Structure formats: structure tokens, C-alpha cells
Amino acid sequence: MTDKILMKGNEAIAEAAIKAGCRFFFGYPITPQNELPAYMARRLPMEDGVFLQAESEVAAINMVYGAAGAGARVMTSSSSPGISLKQEGISYMAGSELPGVIVNIIRGGPGLGGIQPAQSDYLQATKGGGHGDYRLLVLAPQSVQEAVDLTTEAFELADKYRNPVMILGDGMIGQMMEPVEFGEEISPEDLPKKEWATVGNKDRKPNIINSLSLQAEKLEELNIRLQKKYEKMKEEEVRVETYKTEDADYAIVAFGSMARIALSAIERAREEGVKIGLIRPISLFPYPDQVVGKVAEQVKFMLTVEMSCGQMVEDVRLAANGRCPVYFYGRSGGVVPTSQEIYEKIMELVRGEKE
């Protein structure tokens, strides 16, 4: 199927999951991602799948845990306050090495916050979120098409690493309508068998899904194994896009819809003769620090733009490692920086730097 169809981000993610062989969805209502479970509730029964509205996000993520442990491709989605509730289950999934895809369509926080788009769950998503030494693979789309492509990849990566994967979007990605194209459809029956899954132990020893290790040395072994996995992700799964960085004197770093908005500010600055480029991390974990570090050697400063009070900027600073100043511009609470604001910030920094 190559026809393009017009779809909302939330619905497109749901359809992409089904096309990736996901037949199980567990969720709890919260704005601004409600279209996703509603789409699943409509579509999954047509595919002999299961949509279940859980009693809470806590229950939903634990249903994901059970279904993943039973060998299925499974998804849950929510928005910030609900994702906070899922952290316990996400930590257990990481500890028990279970694959699964979690969608966070971020809204402004903290607390109940608002329902407008934000990126203020960056730290929660990339640094752990729940307890213990673990990481998620975190993918941040900037368009509906990319949300579709990354959802497909998310299921592959989850199975490849036996690790939960998070799609980190924001209200804009979720609500935006764009033409999309879906890839090959995968049938669950054609997926490789998961030998470790709990499906009944005919002619073999029991399979156990577990994160408990009462012996410190044994638990450390698990942690060492997990760290190796995260190192491998850093080697193999970095996804990043650069735009006009070859000749750049300055660079903006932004992800998700923020990168799209920053792009028009970059074009305008270029028209004014300011050679500025863009680094757009697509995988937030693993973070593209090599690319950021390399560009940092060449530019006079970097400007990180976020829909938050400054979260990813910490990773940009670590990656730049003092090779250039790293500035920050952001709005929060659901207020989205405009390209005009970003343009003005660029020009102000360029002037200051020339003085």
C-alpha cells in the first residue's frame, strides 16, 4: 500500500502499531492522546486483537508487562501524569527485560499541569524515570510520517533488545493531521518465536519473567548485562538529522515539533547572512553526542530550543563538553516558542558574540 492518507498523529501511531503486528493495547484516558486508544478500540477487534481500558495507568502498564512476558507485541499510550504512574511498571519491564512500546504524548507539568503540548518529560524519559539503573530507547518524531516510521522501528528495537521503547511526542504531533504512508504489514504469526516467553512449559524447564535477585552479586550481574545492552544501543541505534551544519558558524539543537519550528527561524537567519544549522536528535536515548560534539568543535555557539525550562540542554552541554558555549531558549507550561522568538534569540546571541 503506497497511497498517502490524511491522519492525525495519534491515530497514525495506532495504525502503525497494528501494522507492526501489535494486537494488544492497554490504556487509560488522558488528554491529549485520547484518539490513540479510541482508534485501537475501533481497529483491534477487526484484527482479532485486544483493546482493554484499564482501571489506571498503573494497571495498564502491568497488563503490558504480562502480555509482553507472554510473548506478544504490545503497546500502551498516555500523557505526562499517566506516564508518571507507569514508571513502576516500566522499571519492572526493564529489569525483567521485557519488550513493549510506550507512547508519551507530553503535556505541560508539573502536577496536573495543562493539556497543551510540552517537552518537559525529557529527563524522565531519558534518565530512567523509575527506580534503578535502567534506560529506555527513546524516539522523538517531528512529523506524523516520522511517528509512523518510528513506531514500526520501536517494535523491532523492543524485540531486538528485550527492552521497553518510548515514543516521545507532544500534543502537536498527536493532534496534527498530515498525509502518511504505511510500510509493509507484519502479521503476528510471522514474527520470530520468543523462546523465553511464558506460554506453558511443555518439554522444557519453566520460563520465569522476573527482576528479583536477593543476592547482591547476582543483581549486579543483571546490571552489568543491562549496561552492556545500553552500550550496544549507543553504538548501533543513534538516530539524528543535521541540516546545513556543513558550513555553519552556529547551531540550534532541538527535537520533535520544536525542531520544525526552529527550522523556519534558521531559514530566516540564513537570509540575513547568519550561517546557522540544525541538529535534530531523533533518538533521545541513545543520545547523538558524537554528532553534537563534532559540530560543537566547529561552531561559535549552540542554542538549544525546547518546550520546557531546559532539560535536553544538559545533554547538549555534556556532548559539547566545553568546546563551545551552549545557550538555551524555551517556553513552558504548554506555551510553544514561535519561530519569531527563536529568530530574535539567534540574532541577539550573534550580535552579543560579535561584540
Added chain:
Amino acid sequence: MKVVAKRPESLMDKPTHYCPGCTHGITHRLVAEVMDEMGIREKTVGVAPVGCAVLAYEYFDCDFQQAAHGRAPAVATGIKRVLPDNFVFTYQGDGDLASIGTAEIVHAAMRGENITTIFINNAIYGMTGGQMAPTTMIGQKTTTSPYGRDSKSAGNPIRVVEMLSTLEGSAYLARVGLFNNKEIKKAKKAIRKAFETQKEGKGFSLVELLSTCPTNWGMNPNEALDWVKSNMVPYYPLGEYRTPEGGDNK
């Protein structure tokens, strides 16, 4: 020589970590015997709680998942929805099921989730060293109710089976006591019925077992069994509260 007490095939051949006189061991055996008799071991997936039975997966010879504290019914729901033809059971204590996991058990029952729950009511948090549970008896001393549970501050004990029996999704609900051989036989019958309920796809089934924790009750095993009979049974009446055929049998 006639073998009188053989280890069920569904149990591993290894010693458990349970304290002497603790009824967790008996309950494991009863569940395993039912699995043997129904011939369902190879089709069963268990879910272990957080509590003294956290290591249940070490003792049963079947696939197992270990769940976060109180979340076993949600985990079991995920498993059962993927594997509707398998048997799925949770094994949970009273802190796990009736406190932190109240929402999960109520909603699993509400949905009529076709799973079986083995519910160990020992009126205390065993694993963490004897704190008050929602099922702790009025006046019972624990480390967090050192003057005895006071209903004014801590409320009255939860009767789980009665609470769940208001839900249409509960197909089989029974409460049994493990304080003598006759009652242990009844307990096994109830567990069998619970698994049969699941086999027939009738919906949610749960057996509450009034159990002992001699260690944290500060009693020897026999005193503990007597305490179940004389203190717990009057407050937690035994019997079947819901059956697939309809009606109760108390």
C-alpha cells in the same frame, strides 16, 4: 511400601524458604495437586506477588511471572488476554491484594477476567516483618499497631470475598481455613473448583485461605492454627460466596 504423601509433579523437588509451621507451604502443595489432577501443569502460567510468596516461581514447575507489589491481577490479565487457552493464576498475600493492589483485584473481578486468584489472608505483612495489614484483626498487635489494631484510627478489617461478591464478574468465590485436616481437604476442593471455573471460561475465581504467620504472630505453629480457628473464622466466615451455578453455599 505404600506412598502416602508424594510430592506433586507440579512442585519442584527443593526445600522452600518458608518458616516452620507456615501455611504458605501447604497452599503451594494444594495448588500443585490440583494442577496435577487436572493435568494442566504444562498449560499453566503463575503470577507471583511481592510478599513471602515472592519466590513461588522457584517452587512450582510451571512458567511464572513475578509481578510488582499488588499488580498480579493486572499482569495475569495481560497474560490471559494473550493466551486465552492457558490457565493463569495469581498467588497473593493480604497486603499485596487487599491494600496496595485493591484496585487491580476489584477490576479483574469486575471484568470477569478468566483467571484464578489464590489469596493468602494471614492478617499481617509477613515478609516485611509483621506490620499491620488491612486484614489484621481488631486488637491484634503488630509492629505498626503496637497497642493492638484500633478501629477508630485504622478501621475494621476488609472482608475481601464479601466485597468481591457484589461484582457480577466474580464467578467463583470461596473462603477456607487451613487449621485442620478436614478444612484443608475443603480448601483443596475449593481450589479445584476455582480452576474448573476458569477451565469452563466462566469468569473470575478466587479462594481466600485463612492462613498463619507463626513467626510474626509470635506463636508456635499449633497456637497459630488455633488462633485462626478461634479469632479469624468468626470474623471471616467460611464457605462459598459465589458459584458459577449461582447462589452461595455457606
